[in-house]
Amino acid sequence: MTTVNIFEAKSSLSRLVAAVETGREAEIVIARNGRPVARLVPIAPAPDAAKRLGLLAGRYPSMTLEEFDADNERIAALFEGEPE
Numbered sequence: 001m002t003t004v005n006i007f008e009a010k011s012s013l014s015r016l017v018a019a020v021e022t023g024r025e026a027e028i029v030i031a032r033n034g035r036p037v038a039r040l041v042p043i044a045p046a047p048d049a050a051k052r053l054g055l056l057a058g059r060y061p062s063m064t065l066e067e068f069d070a071d072n073e074r075i076a077a078l079f080e081g082e083p084e
Contacts, residue, residue, distance in 0.1 A: 003029040003036065016040055 002025055009016060009030045019025040020042050028040040 001025075001027055001029060003031050005034075006030055006032045006037070009040075 002019075004012075004016065009028075016025075016028050017040070020028060020040050023042075026041070029036045030038040030040065
């Protein structure tokens with residue numbers, strides 16, 4: 001963890017941001033009169049949506065489309081308020 005004073009941070013902000021962005025520094029603390037007042041840290045990358053696909057693979061039994069759709073009429077009747 002690097003600590004820089006606020007004057008240095010103002011005059012070399014691009015260099016400090018690049019250091020955090022590239023991972024050379026995990027965080028940079030900015031201090032005023034020797035007291036820490038702010039932290040410069042990288043923003044966590046957004047989770048890759050493509051990695052979520054198949055998250056539950058193998059947890060449920062496989063079924064055919066006909067088996068999956070077998071209860072459609074019964075479910076529709078329940079939504080329409082008809083007794084089972």
